Amino acid sequence: MKKIVQSTIISIIFFGMCGCNSFKPTDLTTSNQVTNQTDSQSQKIIKIGGSSSTITVLKLLAQAYQSQNKTVKIEFISNSQSEGAIAALKNDIIDIAGSSHKLKPEEDNGKIQYREIAQDLLLVATNNSVKGVNNLSTKQLKAIYKGEITNWRELGGADANIVVLDRPEDESAKKLLRKYYLGTEKTTTKAVILNKEGELIETLQSTPNSIGAFSLAYSLINKSPVNHLSLNGVAPKSQNFANGKYQMVRHIGILSDKVPSAPTQGFIDFILSKEGEKVLQNNGFVPAK
CATH class of the missing domain: 3.40.190.10 (Periplasmic binding protein-like II)
Known part of the structure; x- marks a missing residue:
């Protein structure tokens, strides 16, 4: 029985190697280096989802932020509605959710928070x-x-x-x-x-x-x-x-974990900064007070 187990393990290792291109002794070191680089990069990836009405503003902010922070990569995952983005946030699929409504009591799990960013x-x-x-x-x-x-x-x-x-x-x-x-x-x-x-x-x-x-x-x-x-x-x-004459306005906000990762917090700080407000104003949005 012991021989059978050992044989099975050896076969798995052998076929795993064969599944790659020709294996060389240096591949193991290279593989570890790539893994470490990937881990480092993944820590600086910010994933964002949101309704179609919020993605436009978040992409503008992301573009401005990434132009200053080359080590941060912001990826967008499309959702058709705010509810879908909020669910994705609560399930750790994304880091930031764009929403056209405030957090509803039934959506609040006590671990996420809402911030209005623009009208x-x-x-x-x-x-x-x-x-x-x-x-x-x-x-x-x-x-x-x-x-x-x-x-x-x-x-x-x-x-x-x-x-x-x-x-x-x-x-x-x-x-x-x-x-x-x-x-x-x-x-x-x-x-x-x-x-x-x-x-x-x-x-x-x-x-x-x-x-x-x-x-x-x-x-x-x-x-x-x-x-x-x-x-x-x-x-x-x-x-x-x-001046209060035109009232049909949509409130755009973001949701994140109450204690977000450092890269996510960095982007949120930019959104709420004077520089973030300027990006909003220059593109026809009214920054939230």
């Missing part, structure tokens, strides 16, 4: 093909989303059917539209539902006569060729948010 204005925009419509009242916007107004001609535009691009009801953009403008009325069944904000923006840019709501900062960063609409005569601009 992101949401705008209502149309495809560039829409002419003659620059402002909508709450009543008009409601009627569009309910399917009561279906042609741009009814709003002073050309004779063309309105294409409503929308987000799922549990997404932050749709929740804010309901809170400030739409109320509880059902959205028309003809609306095109897009799960991710990026998908909505791409579709809006490529679909004539379409309308949708998304991040002002994203539009400014990417110089999106779309028409920004004023709502009740108020343009979606940061100064109008500052």
Whole structure:
């Protein structure tokens, strides 16, 4: 029995070696060196996940931080919603979660914490093909989303059917539209539902006569060729948010362990610093107070 066990161990070692390229005595030393280097590097890798609405701002901050800290690598793991990112954080899959809502009691395991970092204005925009419509009242916007107004001609535009691009009801953009403008009325069944904000923006840019709501900062960063609409005569601009005239804004925050790793803490410190605030301001976000 002892001989059989020894034979099995030798076979495992032999075939393990054969699985590599031709083995040389120096390979063992090289392998150890590579492992040590990998371990060292892995300690400086920061993994981030978040909803599509938060990833844009976190990538901007990550780019600015990595330009100054070459030894730190920031990787993004895509999640479709804040809830998924928070779950990944609690399961140690990521180091930082981007969220468009504060930590809910049922999400709090006592080991993570939330920090708000920015406000992101949401705008209502149309495809560039829409002419003659620059402002909508709450009543008009409601009627569009309910399917009561279906042609741009009814709003002073050309004779063309309105294409409503929308987000799922549990997404932050749709929740804010309901809170400030739409109320509880059902959205028309003809609306095109897009799960991710990026998908909505791409579709809006490529679909004539379409309308949708998304991040002002994203539009400014990417110089999106779309028409920004004023709502009740108020343009979606940061100064109008500052003076309280424009209220449709999404709060963006980050979650991390209460005692994060040193690399993660370094990035968080940068986000909350004056330099981090400058990155946010330069890209259309309003830094959190």
